[in-house]
Amino acid sequence: MQKDTLVFNLIRQELERQRRGIELIASENFTSLQVMQAMGNVMTNKYAEGYPGRRYYGGCEIVDQTEQLAIDRLKQIFNIEYANVQPHSGAQANAALMLAILQPGDAILGLDLSMGGHLTHGAAVNFSGKLYQPHFYGVTKEEGLIDYNMLEAQARKVKPKLIICGASAYSRDIDYARIRKVADEVGAFVMADIAHPAGLIAKGLLGNPFEHCHFVTSTTHKTLRGPRGGVIMMGKDFENPFGLKDVKGNVRMMSNLIDMAVFPGTQGGPLEHVIAAKAVAFGEILTDEFTQYAKQVQLNAQAMAKAFVAKNYQIISGGTDNHLMLIDLRNKNISGKKAEQVLGMADITANKNMVPFDDKSAFVTSGIRFGVAAVTTRGCKEEHMNFIVDAIDTVLMNADNQAIIEQTKKSVNDWMLQFPLYPELG
Template identity: 45%
Template structure:
């Protein structure tokens, strides 16, 4: 990846692109929402389809010359249907958040009510935070996890739903490390005569591989990102039954988007084909095993884990008990200096600011893509512990960085 053609035209951008490749090669990417796609996916995303306007849908475009765009989009749709068993799939959303907004547009009216998980308890901005478009245009109430267990309090969720009678309940989360019981949330939605939107942005790959139960066929709408655990082209996806198909498609175009990013749709198609291979199931299983190994090692080091562990691809660590004087931001900064890249994160019962919260979120998808297994993950947990225990000790951070460099060389990326 030398970007010679870009360099001839724009050396500054070429330098930045080369620098980003080098950064990824030389760091341990542990942000739970990040992954490393294949070179085939990147090639598709950099294809000539970036030149093509294809507003509308296959065989129903506003412009001529869409025969190959149609072919690519149809491939992405059919492969997604095979992966998830969905009746209807829309692959045009630019992101998971765009997919969520389209569902709200399809099913709700401005001012309607939404019940979703609080952001500090593991929810997402697009589920109705007050600073987001959704929070500004809908009446949002939040449910929470149980403060003692860290698990979703399904009984309290249903009680709240029956009390406020929301128009939609949102499930699926950005920082919740446990399996989601979709049927219980669906039962709460039915009791309140509400729609149910399941956002599987983080776990699209785990659901596709059967490592996490699927909400498809249970929830009215299922949305997700296509570039996290699924490792396909960057963007979003919407899945639903045929009764909602027309409303969803209209909510995307003309409702909330114009021309789709067809080069990204091509990346989705390629990534979905990769996810249909047996090797992907092994990958997804390893993602979960690696997260479990991380969690076990962190517990051995005395860390408090939200919910006590993980069933998924991420571990959420609450630093308040083990390191009361160290914020998530302190840990993130020191770890970044050692080339371990993760993010500070709010935790249930957060007592610090969301801009410098009390926890850190640690994910395994990208390292699993590089070939890390349980033994390496335990060592990575040891390295993280050394840094968090010594955030102000530059020599410790340097020593950890040296070991990170060795691991990156041992497990190369994009050879």
């Protein structure tokens, strides 16, 4: 067959784009070469509906071993009893978990999207807001911290079946114990979606959600630095207290109900090639090298936040505990949309983001979100954060000056040469 030069040329161009720029999208990272290699393998050819040892197809004896390895390693990382590594993405993980424990029309309570939450936590445009009855809590106007009083009041008022914590744009740790307390009071389950800070939680650098939450979901491609994908986990398996039944009317252990909600509930055949790559990434997370990486991510985020504050940028909540920060640009007289656009012109990639109590639409926004997981993988340390913040500030303060943006782009490209990306790929 003729090589598809069109597509492979585009892949090459994407590699060059990733190499020359400063990647600050908080949900992105660079996997190791072996994680990528594990993803592009013959397991993409294999159907394996079911779970290791209980499949609906023959020939699964090898993929059974990789999937079991991924499960075992993930359980070891978080010291937990249950893991399902089949969800194709974070959104799929959340959909499956909700399918396992909710009925259509059940009330759910999550962090508002415009306050840092995620689409799958009840947004009107998402399955979670359409199938279930969504309610929200927010952050406080003064401090930008989760408004636990509001969360508790809402929980008592709407009596949700599920309280969701975790966020896409929240830079502080979460008080899981406090959320569990009100959940027990109103008879709700608690799910933590740790898609963003999972890599830091894995190394004990943030509070442990497994001690307090019934369920934990995550993506695998952000701070966990694995292939794109999702997982569902439980610290302890349990016989469900609300008598949730499977389709045959049997009360089952939660692990059975979750497994069934992933397959056949929401997915068909698992992506065994991606699961192989998850297994490799989980193996990497278990090393001391990853511990150093996770610590460096946190140090870099704090150094970056400090550098922004020194330039009078308004970080929501004043700083960060994890790998990201959300900046309100209103005092800098530039919208999130324009900031994203001009930074892109200087090869600095970030995304516009609504800030709490934003007066601009989600397409324009007053804010921008920065994360350091990717630049830390490139090799950046605290001392490099000043260069990055200086470059960002130069671009934002000269957003209509083509010459300065072009000059900054050149210095960004030169600067990134000291942090090689996939040198093995030539």
